[in-house]
Amino acid sequence: MTESSRVLVVDDDSQITRVLKTVLESQGYAVRTGADGASARALVADWQPHLVITDLCMPHMNGIELCRRIRVVSTAPIIVLSVKDAERAKVEALDVGADDFITKPFGTDELLARLRVALRHVARAGAADEPVFAVGDLRVDLPARRVFVADAEVHLTPTEYKLLTALVRDAGKVLTHRHLLNAVWGPNAVAHTHYLRVYMTQLRHKLEHDPTRPRHLQTEPGVGYRLKVE
Numbered sequence: 001m002t003e004s005s006r007v008l009v010v011d012d013d014s015q016i017t018r019v020l021k022t023v024l025e026s027q028g029y030a031v032r033t034g035a036d037g038a039s040a041r042a043l044v045a046d047w048q049p050h051l052v053i054t055d056l057c058m059p060h061m062n063g064i065e066l067c068r069r070i071r072v073v074s075t076a077p078i079i080v081l082s083v084k085d086a087e088r089a090k091v092e093a094l095d096v097g098a099d100d101f102i103t104k105p106f107g108t109d110e111l112l113a114r115l116r117v118a119l120r121h122v123a124r125a126g127a128a129d130e131p132v133f134a135v136g137d138l139r140v141d142l143p144a145r146r147v148f149v150a151d152a153e154v155h156l157t158p159t160e161y162k163l164l165t166a167l168v169r170d171a172g173k174v175l176t177h178r179h180l181l182n183a184v185w186g187p188n189a190v191a192h193t194h195y196l197r198v199y200m201t202q203l204r205h206k207l208e209h210d211p212t213r214p215r216h217l218q219t220e221p222g223v224g225y226r227l228k229v230e
């Protein structure tokens with residue numbers, strides 16, 4: 001995506017929308033704002049933004065319902081804004097189509113970094129046939145089913161590899177426990193979060209220089225996991 005990417009900001013707090021509009025426009029983005037889910041839904045249809053930033057708690061139509069309705073008509077990345085202790089709402093928003101979340105209060109540098117990652121993910125999705133994923137010293141050769149760290153091949157079990165590729169294919173996105181359990185073990189396993197804890201620990205020991213302070217395979221507490229790309 002280019003710096004002229006269209007960004008829709010939705011929040012019933014006019015001070016937040018003013019600040020975010022000023023910050024994003026200073027970085028070259030085209031920005032429109034909405035005060036509630038209903039007006040945002042109309043803007044999505046008419047303006048077709050490249051990315052949507054929305055609060056979760058809004059009158060008339062909350063952010064979760066807005067995410068659900070956006071996903072019917074658009075694949076644009078959605079970043080939700082939430083308060084600190086809203087894990088359940090974050091998970092629900094991610095499960096219905098949001099791509100990422102930022103907890104209030106947040107810094108503009110963090111917001112801009114998340115926005116860049118989300119837009120890059122869209123660009124990568126348009127070239128989904130690229131055979132090799134690389135970030136830092138981690139390299140995953142998808143056609144050959146081979147994984148390397150600092151050019152040394154790492155041998156993964158079939159389940160470890162399946163979990164890693166689920167993260168690779170949505171690199172940068174927060175993937176909920178439910179999403180990953182369904183992708184790797186199937187719908188009957190969505191309640192067994194201990195599977196993820198065990199296999200993420202194994203992956204970190206094989207792929208991270210310091211498994212206790214992972215650089216790439218990151219936990220989003222109470223929500224899921226993310227393969228960090230920035």
